[in-house]
Amino acid sequence: QVFNNFIYVMKNLEYDSNNKKYQFKEDTHFKKYCTGDCDNDLDKINAGCLYFFNAFFGSSDLFNSVAKGNINIVDYIILWLNYMLSLKENQAKNSLNHFYTTFINNEGYKNTINYIEGYNNYKGLIDKNHNLKNTDMDSNIISELYDAFKLLCEMYSEFDGSTSNCTKYSGKADNFVEKYNKLNKNSNNTDDSSYKQILCTLSSDYDNLKNKCRSFRSLPEITKKCSAQMSGVTSSSSSIANKLFIVLSIFGAIGIFLGISYKYSLFGFRKRFKKQQIREKIKNIKKKINQ
Numbered sequence: 206q207v208f209n210n211f212i213y214v215m216k217n218l219e220y221d222s223n224n225k226k227y228q229f230k231e232d233t234h235f236k237k238y239c240t241g242d243c244d245n246d247l248d249k250i251n252a253g254c255l256y257f258f259n260a261f262f263g264s265s266d267l268f269n270s271v272a273k274g275n276i277n278i279v280d281y282i283i284l285w286l287n288y289m290l291s292l293k294e295n296q297a298k299n300s301l302n303h304f305y306t307t308f309i310n311n312e313g314y315k316n317t318i319n320y321i322e323g324y325n326n327y328k329g330l331i332d333k334n335h336n337l338k339n340t341d342m343d344s345n346i347i348s349e350l351y352d353a354f355k356l357l358c359e360m361y362s363e364f365d366g367s368t369s370n371c372t373k374y375s376g377k378a379d380n381f382v383e384k385y386n387k388l389n390k391n392s393n394n395t396d397d398s399s400y401k402q403i404l405c406t407l408s409s410d411y412d413n414l415k416n417k418c419r420s421f422r423s424l425p426e427i428t429k430k431c432s433a434q435m436s437g438v439t440s441s442s443s444s445i446a447n448k449l450f451i452v453l454s455i456f457g458a459i460g461i462f463l464g465i466s467y468k469y470s471l472f473g474f475r476k477r478f479k480k481q482q483i484r485e486k487i488k489n490i491k492k493k494i495n496q
Contacts, residue, residue, distance in 0.1 A: 353385055
C-alpha cells in the first residue's frame, strides 16, 4: 500500500516539459491540501507532499497499518520532493531551502503526531531525518535515485504475493540492481548523508521483496552504517506497551520472589513450632518419670 500511494502521485501529479508546468491529471486527493486552488507549481508540489505525510502518518491507525511503523518512508517522500523540485530550472524558487522556508515552516506540517515516539509533527519527522537546508545531491544524482525508486515502486505495486509470478518482475529486478550498483559506487555515498540514507532504505525494501522472490539478484553489501540508519521508530502506544510489559515483569518477579520468601519463612516457622512441641513433650515425660 505504501508504494501504491507513490504510484498514484507519480501518475496524477506530473511535470509537463513542453509548457514547463506541473499539472494534476486527477486532483481528488490533492484538493484539500491546496493553498487556494493550487494555481502555482509549488502549491501543487506542496499538496503532493502533504498528501504523503497524511497518508502515512496522519493518524495512529495509518502509521501502524499503512506505514507499518516504518519511519524510513520519510526518505522516499524527501526523494520525491527533491526530484519534483529539480525538474524545473529555477534555482531560487525551486530549491529545497526555499520550499522548506515557504511551506514546511508553516501550519500544514505542524499536525500533531504524538502517537509516534520522539516526534511532535511532520516538520519534526523531516528535521530529524534530513537537513533540507543543506542538501547534498545535485539534480543528476536525484534523477538516478528516483529512477531506482520508481522501479521498486512498480515491482511492489505489481507483485500480487504469489512467488510463481516472480519471473515476471525479474527484468525490473535486474534493472534495479544495475542502477543500485552504480549509485552505491558514487562519491556522494558518504556516511550521514541523505544520499546514503536513501540508499539504505532502497536496499532494505528490495531485500524484503527478494525474500519473497528468491530468484532476484542480490544487492552488493553496503557498510554496516545502514543497520544503524535503518533502526526505525515505534509508535508511542507500542513503546508504552513495551514499557508496561517490563514494569509488569518486574512486579511479577518481585511477587514470585516474595511468594517464595513467604513460603520458606512459613516453612521455617512450622519447623521451629514442631521442635518446640517436641521439647515440651520431652519435658512432660521427664516430669512424669521424676514423680
